[in-house]
Amino acid sequence: MPPFPALYQINTRVVLNELAQTLGRPATLDDLTDAMLDGLASLGFDWIWFLGVWQTGPAGRAVARALTDWQREYLRVLPDLTDDDICGSPFAVEAYATSSDFGGDAALARLRQRLRKRGLALMLDFVPNHTAIDHPWVALHPEYYIAATDDDIAREPYNYIRLRSRSGPRVFAYGRDPYFAGWPDTLQLNYRSHALRQAMIDELQSIAARCDGVRCDMAMLLLPEVIERTWGDKSLPSDGTLAIDAPFWPEAIAKVRSVAPDFTCMAEVYWDLEWTLQQQGFDFTYDKRLYDRLQAQDASGVRGHFHADPEFQRRLARFLENHDEPRGALAFSPEVYKAAAVVTYFVPGLRFFHEGQFDGRRTRVPMQVCRRPVEAVDGELQQFYDRLLRAVRQPAFREGAWGLVGCRAAWDGNPTWERFIAGLWTGADNELELVAINYGPTRGQCYVGGLPRELWGRRCLLRDRLSPAQYEREGTDLCHRGLYLDLPPWGFHVFEIEVR
Numbered sequence: 001m002p003p004f005p006a007l008y009q010i011n012t013r014v015v016l017n018e019l020a021q022t023l024g025r026p027a028t029l030d031d032l033t034d035a036m037l038d039g040l041a042s043l044g045f046d047w048i049w050f051l052g053v054w055q056t057g058p059a060g061r062a063v064a065r066a067l068t069d070w071q072r073e074y075l076r077v078l079p080d081l082t083d084d085d086i087c088g089s090p091f092a093v094e095a096y097a098t099s100s101d102f103g104g105d106a107a108l109a110r111l112r113q114r115l116r117k118r119g120l121a122l123m124l125d126f127v128p129n130h131t132a133i134d135h136p137w138v139a140l141h142p143e144y145y146i147a148a149t150d151d152d153i154a155r156e157p158y159n160y161i162r163l164r165s166r167s168g169p170r171v172f173a174y175g176r177d178p179y180f181a182g183w184p185d186t187l188q189l190n191y192r193s194h195a196l197r198q199a200m201i202d203e204l205q206s207i208a209a210r211c212d213g214v215r216c217d218m219a220m221l222l223l224p225e226v227i228e229r230t231w232g233d234k235s236l237p238s239d240g241t242l243a244i245d246a247p248f249w250p251e252a253i254a255k256v257r258s259v260a261p262d263f264t265c266m267a268e269v270y271w272d273l274e275w276t277l278q279q280q281g282f283d284f285t286y287d288k289r290l291y292d293r294l295q296a297q298d299a300s301g302v303r304g305h306f307h308a309d310p311e312f313q314r315r316l317a318r319f320l321e322n323h324d325e326p327r328g329a330l331a332f333s334p335e336v337y338k339a340a341a342v343v344t345y346f347v348p349g350l351r352f353f354h355e356g357q358f359d360g361r362r363t364r365v366p367m368q369v370c371r372r373p374v375e376a377v378d379g380e381l382q383q384f385y386d387r388l389l390r391a392v393r394q395p396a397f398r399e400g401a402w403g404l405v406g407c408r409a410a411w412d413g414n415p416t417w418e419r420f421i422a423g424l425w426t427g428a429d430n431e432l433e434l435v436a437i438n439y440g441p442t443r444g445q446c447y448v449g450g451l452p453r454e455l456w457g458r459r460c461l462l463r464d465r466l467s468p469a470q471y472e473r474e475g476t477d478l479c480h481r482g483l484y485l486d487l488p489p490w491g492f493h494v495f496e497i498e499v500r
Contacts, residue, residue: 001264002398003314005046006351007123009322012050013087013370015355016102028103029053029111041118044393045353047264048115049123049215051323052090052367053108055097059134060088063185064368073366078373087370090125091217092132092185096203098210108210121212123266128200128248129221130175130186137199138172138187139165144196146173146188146231147238158182177221178230191222192235192243201252208256213264219282220273222248253281266317266350268324278315284350287316294320294340295331299419299439302343306404306423310348318344319352323367328354329381330362338384339437339490342466343421345392346435346494348402358385384466391465391494396427405434405450410484416444420485424450432497434462438487447482455479459500464493475499 012029019027029050040048064070065086074081098108112122131137137144142165153160153171159182162171174182175189182188190196207214220226224245227235236243256263266284267277274285293301306313320341321328328337345351360378365371391397407420419440425433432452438444455475462483463470473483485493 001046001121004348004351004398006044006353006392007047007049007266007317008040008043008045008353008355009049009051010355011323011365012052012102013090014365014372017370018372026101028101029098029107030103032111034114037114037118037120041120043389045120047121047123047213047350050111051125051215053098053102053124054090054093055095055099056088056090056092057094057132057134060092060094060132060185061086062088063092063133064088067184070366070368074369077363077365078369078371081369085369085371087368089183089185089367091127091367092130092183093125093127094132094135096207105210112211121264123213123215123264124207124211125217126204126207126214127217128189129218130183130188133161133163133172133185133187135187138163141195141199142167142170142172143237143239144189144193144199145238146190146234147171147236148173148234158184161187163187173231173234176230177218178226188231190231190235190237191227191248192245193237193239194241194244195237195239197244197248197251200248201255204252204256205259208260208263212262213266213283215266215268216282217268219249219267219277219285220269220271223273223276247280249277249280249282274316275312278312282315284315284317287318287349290316290318290344291320291325294343294439297336297439297441299421302439303404303421306347306421313348316349317352318347318349319354320344321354321357322352323354323364325364327362327364328357329360329378330364334381335490337381339439339492341384341388342435342437342492342494343439345388346397346425347423351392358382358389387466394427394431394433394465394496395429396425396431396433400425400427400431400433402426403450405448407436407446407448408482410445410447410486414445416440416442417446419444420446420448420487422448424452426452430454432499433465434483434495434497435493436483436485436487436495437492438485438490441489443486443488444491445484445486447484449482451478451483453479455497455499461498461500462493462495463498464495466492466494469493 016027098105148171173188175186176182264283267282269285360381405422409417422436458475
């Protein structure tokens with residue numbers, strides 16, 4: 001695996017549903033074609049994340065079909081919605097077993113082998129914060145969950161539910177984070193319980209036997225300080241055992257890697273807790289901060305973001321969309337979107353792409369449905385991504401050294417240089433790649449400095465990997481004054497620098 005790998009996220013249920021329409025029968029993981037897998041390998045991906053392969057239950061589907069607010073969202077996306085389209089959230093997991101609808105664990109094992117033959121690693125979901133409301137533990141191990149009272153359910157019926165367990169009727173808390181009401185198709189696990197922690201480590205180890213890595217849903221919700229803020233005394237174990245206040249992730253990740261040393265963990269994380277989770281053992285953490293700054297068109301904030309510790313940056317997962325965010329083609333105007341993509345995918349970190357992103361899909365599909373509308377392909381965006389993916393496959397971008405380089409005013413009184421973001425990549429064989437973006441709404445000019453002294457006295461050919469543009473420049477001038485750039489609004493270059 002290169003230091004800066006590329007990941008492709010697939011909504012498994014939607015893709016298999018579309019494949020079933022073509023086949024005229026239900027589709028399983030075995031029906032994913034070799035041509036599809038070959039295509040993903042040829043695009044330079046290292047990881048394929050198949051979202052939503054685990055078994056979900058009838059209770060989750062019933063909740064998803066019953067809630068009026070949720071149905072309004074489904075109908076916005078699918079005006080011809082039917083009950084068969086509503087399959088329930090893949091994050092309301094009933095069991096960490098591959099869905100029987102997808103061919104079960106045997107089909108997953110065959111898919112993993114097919115991916116491995118193509119040099120692709122398999123990533124799956126781990127949903128640590130909660131289970132489905134019909135998970136077997138509800139009946140067998142109610143002590144694994146946050147305990148609640150009749151007063152709680154009377155005061156906040158949207159956050160609690162009464163269910164039957166082996167000890168009789170009991171009030172359970174819905175899974176939630178501290179800022180929103182509960183998710184009514186899930187129940188909150190209690191990480192201050194030693195028994196629950198061991199059970200979840202066992203689950204994670206069982207997952208590690210079937211894939212190469214996991215994306216951990218809402219991973220920061222398991223931090224002790226977040227548990228305390230969300231649940232307080234309710235998180236005291238209901239069986240009277242001593243509460244555990246140590247972080248869960250260092251123990252869990254260490255135990256998983258004791259049996260699967262190369263297992264990779266990626267955290268969905270927000271609230272500026274990325275560094276905390278990296279320190280607790282995660283290989284990669286979401287970089288939502290960069291996404292937000294790009295969407296806000298905050299060039300200085302983006303540039304400041306890249307001054308962070310290099311090791312921290314190496315372990316950030318950079319994205320422009322995923323199943324939780326609006327589609328990039330909708331969230332950004334076309335010219336801003338391309339500039340944001342160049343910023344996102346030509347810096348260190350894991351490069352995270354979403355199925356449908358390259359075609360310009362604009363509809364974010366609710367997680368509770370398994371069908372999406374037909375959308376026209378954006379041919380221009382498709383061609384842009386084809387060029388971008390070819391470029392980021394170059395060894396310097398996957399394995400090289402990167403550094404932010406300085407920009408300065410092209411002339412006195414011209415402030416447009418402040419919107420430029422530029423970085424230099426150096427490959428193992430001294431390949432040089434310069435990436436520069438005018439991340440602003442007006443034309444801008446600057447001098448890009450920080451180019452290596454090895455260019456002194458040499459002729460340099462700068463070839464743009466994303467356009468036909470190329471320029472010859474004197475290396476001495478590049479080292480002395482810098483590279484002069486005059487770019488349109490949201491303009492960019494990804495220059496291969498050939499030294500002659």
